[in-house]
Amino acid sequence: MRKRNIFLLVALASAGAIYLNNTSLLSNRPDGKPVVLAHRGLAQEYDRTGLTGDTCTAERMLPPRHDYLENTIRSMDAAFARGADVLELDVHPTTDGKFAVFHDWTVDCRTEGSGETRSHSMADLKNLDVGYGYTADGGKTYPFRGQGVGLMPSLDEVMARFPDRRFHINVKSNDAREGEALAAFLSPLPAERRAALTVVGGDKPLQAVKAALPGMRTLGKKSLTRCLLRYAGLGWSGYVPEDCRGTTLGIPINIAPWLWGWPNRFLDRMENAGTNVYLFGPYHGGGFSDGIDDPAMIETLPAGYSGGISTDALDLVMPAIQRRAN
Incomplete structure (x- = not known):
């Protein structure tokens, strides 16, 4: 009985210590408000039922509440103006050594073009209409067609336009070479600028980024x-x-x-x-x-x-x- 009581006391003391070490009641952290990360800036929403990696989400657009198109400078401006603290954007390497800011693996869904995004030059991508494929009524109308010509930005344009803003840069492949290229793009930036960025993506490109820039935040x-x-x-x-x-x-x-x-x-x-x-x-x-x-x-x-x-x-x-x- 004595051993059992000792065991219970030790267990209670341990549980109490763990509680005291983890309860937020003893934290001095001041109240605040959430840090808001806007995914792709201000974007059109779409029906997510039964999505796969090949689903064209522009064809599933819900009735629009606004006229902003994801991953565009205009969308990013609007997101920051509405209170976003951080923006997520997607990047693909281009044939002329740039990074295009665009979500999809191919340009077929959102634009009038065709082929993998990375198979194009940035100059070619600038000629496409990123609002071309959006429809909320099964193709009867395309409310943004003609409004997105030239709006696909490059990553260097985004960095120049928002030199002090925080971003999550999403690498869309699992290719280590893409991580190496992105690290080369980020390397000349001042350390304080890189500290405001996080690289998101597959394990291989993130490992390449970390190898080149050990202090870089990744997800x-x-x-x-x-x-x-x-x-x-x-x-x-x-x-x-x-x-x-x-x-x-x-x-x-x-x-x-x-x-x-x-x-x-x-x-x-x-x-x-x-x-x-x-x-x-x-x-x-x-x-x-x-x-x-x-x-x-x-x-x-x-x-x-x-x-x-x-x-x-x-x-x-x-x-x-x-x-x-x-």
């Missing part, structure tokens, strides 16, 4: 999984595994409450480790989650939450964020 599925699994095993102690340091984490909103120290102790630990944290929509299996696009989901964030969120519907969620801040 990939494999590195994220390694971080979260190791933190699940060790985070109760306050320890931050190496895989979680100096990086960017994209965490589904339904996974976050299970992390040791969530929200404020976790955010404090990651901030001290040089890591940015963004919440995504709920994880239901498969790849990355969608963004936090339902304004009602903003109300489920912890009170005073000051970490990041990612959204595909900036125009819908920003009013909810502003109401919550007032």
